[in-house]
Amino acid sequence: MSGRLGVKTLAGLPSKVVRPAYDPAHHGAGIVHIGVGAFHRAHQAVYSDTALAEAGGDWRIDGISLRSTDIADALNPQDGLFAMIERGEEGVAARVIGSIRKVIAAARDREAPLAALAAPETRIVSLTVTEKAYGIDRARGRVDEAHPAIAADLADRHAPQGVLGLLAEGLRLRRERGLPPFTVLCCDNLPDNGNLVRTGLLDLAARLDPAFAGWIIETVSFPSTMVDRITPAPTADTLAEAERHLGVRDLAAVETEPFSQWVIEDRFPAGRPEWERGGAIFVNDVAPYEAMKLRMLNGTHSMMAYAGFLSGRKYVRDVMADRALARLVRRHLKAAAATLAPLEGIDTGDYAEALARRFANPAIAHETYQIAMDGTEKLPQRLAAPALYALEHSQDLRPFAFAVAAWMRYCLGRTDDGMGYALRDPREEAIGAALAGADDPGGIAQALFALPGVFPPRLVDDPRWTGLVTDTLSGMLEKGVAPAVEKAVTR
Ligand code: CS2
Helix, strand or coil: CCCECCHHHHCCCCCCCECCCCCHHHCCEEEEEECCCHHHHHCHHHHHHHHHHHHCCCCEEEEEECCCCHHHHHHHHHCCCEEEEEEECCEEEEEEECCEEEEEECCCCCCHHHHHHHCCCCCEEEECCCHHHCCEECCCCEECCCCHHHHHHHHCCCCCCCHHHHHHHHHHHHHHCCCCCCEEEECCCCCCHHHHHHHHHHHHHHHHCHHHHHHHHHHCCCCCEEEECCCCCCCHHHHHHHHHHHCCECCCCEEECCCCEEEEECCCCCCCCCHHHHCCEEECCCHHHHHHHHHHHHHHHHHHHHHHHHCCCCEHHHHHCCHHHHHHHHHHHHHHHCCCCCCCCCCHHHHHHHHHHHHHCCCCCCEHHHHHCCHHHHHHHHHHHHHHHHHHCCCCCHHHHHHHHHHHHHHCCECCCCCECCCCCCCHHHHHHHHHCCCCHHHHHHHHHCCCCCCCHHHHCCHHHHHHHHHHHHHHHHHCHHHHHHHHHHC
């Protein structure tokens, strides 16, 4: 068999490939999802696929790609179908997911995103757009007028380009048409993510029309969620592997680990799919789960990304194969766990062990350089928040100081061997400007501590913290990153 994955080729796929246990064409869409990246395809789309198979309903997903047209071009000719390839230590399994109905490329079809948001059948709008896309100034709890999408959407609300502008205009149209609002479901790795999006959206809406902001307060629900599944960016190898399993080409395949977790606040006034069929957990308050995941998984990930990348480790699994770095991973997990409130039914020691195993998964090629991206957006919740807690509770600060020093070292843009790389941070320019006059470790640390909104003042005003970070950075600069890693484990 040759050709491309799609409704026509579905029946002829090899029997080992798991196929949707329902006819996708018999289900309408109830969800609009913004940001149809690999993570969405490996996570929420899979839960929805299981929910459709087991509980039915008009809960397929219409995706919106805000910038790129690639995923629309990959998925639409495949009738929305794609393979989710699970790669565990025990083997590899392929499953075709049928929950996505189509993808709208906003760059090509300007009217379609708002039409989807304002459609009567849309009951949930979910989002995975990465931390930087929202344009929310988290320290001040309002929108960042300097963010290009926010600036554009404040200037012209009727042709929104950004996420918040799109949500606002979609909701405004629904209100105008007498339709009930949709539930906004943020699935990005941000603390208290539902509430954060609500805060940004309300600020934007109030600037456009205070009465409209009041309507949002009264009627729109923003449940918070904790999402987890390690999903490397797909590569040519991913697509080749998909073709080996399917016997046909699939340009939207994703590869991911077997583990998956989704914890959601159950506040869906307009209804929701039975995601619990796929293993989602519904709770009243996601905050403690989110803190656990952000500080333990993501915080350790960021440490591994900076220290690992600078030590020449391409993948997270290579970091785990390095004795010294792996010890720093365990040290970081332990320190992060100590900053958390106890969570009923969860042993953070077991969670840490499970994370170390997941990081070491030899079948997953997750690049440290991928995780290193967007540090200024990630550090506040992953490293700065637990560091502040540790400082205020006289706990071990060194793991957090080490991770932050590694990020600072990374911000210099070259390895110990002199290899240059792009930072890939939305504040790359501000970082460059801050570092321009800084030539010693103290100056570099001060310049980066002064970037607005990354570190809380109570942390950077404390000499115990700044001293530790500066000393660690000094060691990295004088002797190199690998020796600094060795030194950190022998302490
Ligand atoms: C990673 C996350 O790229 C990153 O910053 O830490 O994408 C991580 O893989 C996921 O949150 C795992 O659920």
